[in-house]
Amino acid sequence: MSEAGRFDTTNILVVGTGGQGVMTATEILAEAAIALGHDAKKTEVAGMAQRGGVVSSHLRFGAKVLSPQITPGSADVLLGFEAAEAMRWRHMLRAGGLVLMNTGRLVPPVVELGLYDYPDDPVGQMRAAGTRVFSFDASAIAQELGDIRLGNTVMLGAIADHLPFPAEVLERCILKRFARKKAEVIELNRQAFAAGRAAAEQAARTAAEAG
Amino acid sequence: MTAEAVVSTPPVAASSRLLMSGNEAVARAVWEAGVRVAAAYPGTPATEMLECVATYPDVYAEWSVNEKVSLEVAFGAAMAGSRSFCAMKHVGMNVASDALMTMTLTGVAGGLVIAIADDVGLSSSQNEQDSRYWGRFAHVPVLEPADSQEAHDFTLVAFELSERFETPVILRLTTRICHVKGLVSVGERSDRPVAGFHKDVGRWVMVPSAAGRRLPLMFDRERRLRAEAEISELNVVEAGSDRRVGFVTSGPAYMHVRESFPDAPVFKLGLAFPLPFERLRLFAAECDQLVVVEEVEPLIETELKAQGLSVAGKDILPLSGELSPQILKPAIARLLGEPLPELARTPPMTVFPRPPTMCVACPHLGVYYTLSQLRNVTISGDIGCYTLGFGQPWNALDACISMGASMGMALGLDKGRSDAEKDKKIVAVIGDSTFLHMGMQGLLDIVYNRGNVTVLLLDNRAVGMTGGQDNPGSGRDIHGSDAPRVDFARLVKALGVREERVHVVNAYELPVLLRTLRDETKIPEPSVIITSQPCVLIKDYHALKPFTVIDDKCTGCGNCIDVGCPAIHVTRRERVTKASGREVDLAFVRIESAACTGCGLCLKPCAPDAIVHVDTLAMPIRVVKKTSELTQTP
Numbered sequence: 020m021s022e023a024g025r026f027d028t029t030n031i032l033v034v035g036t037g038g039q040g041v042m043t044a045t046e047i048l049a050e051a052a053i054a055l056g057h058d059a060k061k062t063e064v065a066g067m068a069q070r071g072g073v074v075s076s077h078l079r080f081g082a083k084v085l086s087p088q089i090t091p092g093s094a095d096v097l098l099g100f101e102a103a104e105a106m107r108w109r110h111m112l113r114a115g116g117l118v119l120m121n122t123g124r125l126v127p128p129v130v131e132l133g134l135y136d137y138p139d140d141p142v143g144q145m146r147a148a149g150t151r152v153f154s155f156d157a158s159a160i161a162q163e164l165g166d167i168r169l170g171n172t173v174m175l176g177a178i179a180d181h182l183p184f185p186a187e188v189l190e191r192c193i194l195k196r197f198a199r200k201k202a203e204v205i206e207l208n209r210q211a212f213a214a215g216r217a218a219a220e221q222a223a224r225t226a227a228e229a230g
Numbered sequence: 231m232t233a234e235a236v237v238s239t240p241p242v243a244a245s246s247r248l249l250m251s252g253n254e255a256v257a258r259a260v261w262e263a264g265v266r267v268a269a270a271y272p273g274t275p276a277t278e279m280l281e282c283v284a285t286y287p288d289v290y291a292e293w294s295v296n297e298k299v300s301l302e303v304a305f306g307a308a309m310a311g312s313r314s315f316c317a318m319k320h321v322g323m324n325v326a327s328d329a330l331m332t333m334t335l336t337g338v339a340g341g342l343v344i345a346i347a348d349d350v351g352l353s354s355s356q357n358e359q360d361s362r363y364w365g366r367f368a369h370v371p372v373l374e375p376a377d378s379q380e381a382h383d384f385t386l387v388a389f390e391l392s393e394r395f396e397t398p399v400i401l402r403l404t405t406r407i408c409h410v411k412g413l414v415s416v417g418e419r420s421d422r423p424v425a426g427f428h429k430d431v432g433r434w435v436m437v438p439s440a441a442g443r444r445l446p447l448m449f450d451r452e453r454r455l456r457a458e459a460e461i462s463e464l465n466v467v468e469a470g471s472d473r474r475v476g477f478v479t480s481g482p483a484y485m486h487v488r489e490s491f492p493d494a495p496v497f498k499l500g501l502a503f504p505l506p507f508e509r510l511r512l513f514a515a516e517c518d519q520l521v522v523v524e525e526v527e528p529l530i531e532t533e534l535k536a537q538g539l540s541v542a543g544k545d546i547l548p549l550s551g552e553l554s555p556q557i558l559k560p561a562i563a564r565l566l567g568e569p570l571p572e573l574a575r576t577p578p579m580t581v582f583p584r585p586p587t588m589c590v591a592c593p594h595l596g597v598y599y600t601l602s603q604l605r606n607v608t609i610s611g612d613i614g615c616y617t618l619g620f621g622q623p624w625n626a627l628d629a630c631i632s633m634g635a636s637m638g639m640a641l642g643l644d645k646g647r648s649d650a651e652k653d654k655k656i657v658a659v660i661g662d663s664t665f666l667h668m669g670m671q672g673l674l675d676i677v678y679n680r681g682n683v684t685v686l687l688l689d690n691r692a693v694g695m696t697g698g699q700d701n702p703g704s705g706r707d708i709h710g711s712d713a714p715r716v717d718f719a720r721l722v723k724a725l726g727v728r729e730e731r732v733h734v735v736n737a738y739e740l741p742v743l744l745r746t747l748r749d750e751t752k753i754p755e756p757s758v759i760i761t762s763q764p765c766v767l768i769k770d771y772h773a774l775k776p777f778t779v780i781d782d783k784c785t786g787c788g789n790c791i792d793v794g795c796p797a798i799h800v801t802r803r804e805r806v807t808k809a810s811g812r813e814v815d816l817a818f819v820r821i822e823s824a825a826c827t828g829c830g831l832c833l834k835p836c837a838p839d840a841i842v843h844v845d846t847l848a849m850p851i852r853v854v855k856k857t858s859e860l861t862q863t864p
Contacts, residue, residue, distance in 0.1 A: 061249075064353065070587055085485045086489040106581050109576060128795075128796055129582060129622055131817075133800070
């Protein structure tokens with residue numbers, strides 16, 4: 020049960036950097052929850068209108084949602100669009116919570132300037148700290164499909180089998196967004212979603228084998 | 231939030247329950263209320279209200295040049311009997327307050343609702359203010375919704391109250407209302423007859439004698455509003471079985487209280503001013519003790535204490551920032567002398583900071599790279615994306631307080647300089663929209679008082695930081711249709727800057743920019759350097775052929791990194807010892823060609839000419855259209 024106590028609420032935290040489509044992805048997750056009759060609230064912490072900065076988007080859904088923010092230590096799933104950002108927000112995760120993360124890196128100018136270091140091994144560091152992590156290169160998957168902008172559909176595919184509702188509901192909500200687009204765009208998103216699901220499944224197997 | 235994010239709201243609802251942000255819900259209610267005129271100046275977290283209102287039919291919507299003008303426009307429409315709406319961020323009301331403090335005397339004919347969005351937690355603001363003070367200061371009612379549904383419903387009630395009591399009404403929102411999406415039951419528009427303007431100099435012309443006659447009416451209105459608060463359905467008492475602590479709360483703080491203490495009695499104030507003291511007294515009598523939970527300042531608490539009620543509040547809760555169950559639970563446990571609740575804790579991991587950056591190819595990059603080359607200079611800054619110039623790698627902005635303040639501050643820095651700073655150059659940096667908002671007057675003051683200031687007017691044809699909204703300098707209105715476009719060069723000349731001291735410079739032509747800046751800062755009179763390249767996020771911007779780095783030619787000097795473009799990445803670092811014995815750190819680079827839009831700013835500082843167009847190397851690189859979507863291959 021979540022921090023919300025008697026209110027049986029699912030808490031999903033989606034994190035990344037400005038411009039990656041974090042807020043849109045969270046909104047689609049909210050729409051899926053609503054389609055199934057849940058109450059839902061979605062909110063962001065997105066300072067200075069993003070501009071390449073840190074974005075964390077909170078989604079809470081259940082019978083009745085009060086406070087829109089996920090309190091630290093109570094996120095059921097952390098969906099990380101960028102490797103270091105997943106690390107940054109790990110403290111939001113509940114005990115036994117799951118991190119689904121893109122291993123793709125976005126290195127900010129402060130690191131390029133040599134002022135800070137990018138962590139050597141975000142996945143390894145999180146696992147060493149006892150966190151359950153399923154990781155995959157969503158950026159590379161999107162690029163292979165021909166458009167980096169498919170990254171957020173890949174990420175949504177990855178979380179699809181870790182939600183308290185069928186993956187198909189989420190897929191329908193994504194494709195609905197592109198209903199007016201060309202058939203080709205819809206097909207690409209369908210593929211991206213499937214690739215994300217497969218990547219997360221493969222990552223889960225790898226994590227299980229690693230013990 | 232970008233402009234695209236808003237368009238998700240359809241002009242007319244197909245379903246009656248929609249997932250809406252607080253801003254979208256207010257906009258919907260504005261449309262439903264039959265509002266005919268809506269005005270605003272963009273500002274986080276309020277921006278989307280007007281953006282969204284503009285998508286509905288039958289409402290005149292405008293971006294005004296500043297918040298004061300927007301409120302005056304809305305007030306004018308209300309004088310004419312139309313329902314009108316005005317939205318602003320908290321600091322906007324500082325600008326608009328001059329108008330507010332007298333329209334509270336005249337009152338309104340058509341309903342006038344002013345939505346003020348407080349950036350509690352300072353996600354994108356220069357300060358944190360509690361706009362509920364304006365209710366007390368201007369003697370107008372303040373409504374405080376707690377979620378998107380209430381944002382919608384309270385907006386409708388606000389118009390009703392405004393017309394019933396003939397007063398402007400403040401709708402107080404916070405970031406956590408504006409930018410939270412929740413389900414909202416919506417209605418349809420009801421058009422209302424417009425009474426028209428009735429000439430009445432005793433009411434609309436606020437000369438001292440007339441204003442003096444209106445003062446008692448204003449205080450009588452406040453008395454009647456207090457009586458209304460006692461019966462208003464906006465104020466709700468929720469009984470609870472655990473009466474050790476009763477909570478008095480308003481706005482989003484209510485949600486945190488309700489979630490943290492499900493069994494406690496709660497007095498939820500929807501009408502946050504004036505307060506219903508009699509009802510609150512009855513509520514207090516039913517609880518062992520009262521705790522006021524409010525964001526952010528102790529307004530309710532102070533008033534309850536003045537009424538002789540014993541309450542806890544800011545003695546146990548923080549005076550700034552957002553509240554949360556994580557803050558409330560331990561505070562109340564301590565108050566009750568109970569053991570602290572066990573909060574879930576997952577230790578944080580240390581990660582580099584990721585401050586907001588300027589975009590790839592942003593024209594401001596060239597400006598700040600150039601400013602960072604100047605010595606013996608004080609740079610007076612302003613509010614916009616270019617405020618980021620204070621940070622790495624430029625360190626080229628020394629002050630920033632409020633909209634347009636770069637001008638006056640620069641003149642003060644000039645006139646107040648110490649003897650040791652006799653030769654110091656004073657530069658002011660201001661964007662197009664900020665200049666039109668409140669900078670023009672400051673420049674006029676510099677000219678009139680013969681200041682020695684070099685003004686950099688960064689005209690990127692957009693209100694960049696809030697998502698690229700239009701303004702009188704962009705040549706487009708709120709709907710994106712053609713509109714008269716101000717000519718900045720003519721404008722500053724009209725303010726008295728001499729013709730020879732006005733330059734329009736391409737922000738990507740670094741040598742010209744540097745030369746012009748050097749020349750103008752030497753001349754002891756006001757000058758204005760206008761840069762005129764568009765924001766890379768608006769449609770006026772056209773991407774050019776991307777660049778790449780020839781690995782063999784890169785010497786690792788790292789000069790290109792000082793431009794600050796996020797498309798330049800370090801591939802490896804080396805420390806070498808020069809012949810002189812000096813140790814030098816080298817940083818070899820590559821360009822993220824998929825993100826590069828070919829502005830060429832990094833070419834100038836590159837000594838070995840290692841940066842070339844991608845096709846020079848015949849490398850097949852696909853260009854991503856959206857420059858903001860950066861990525862890095864592993």
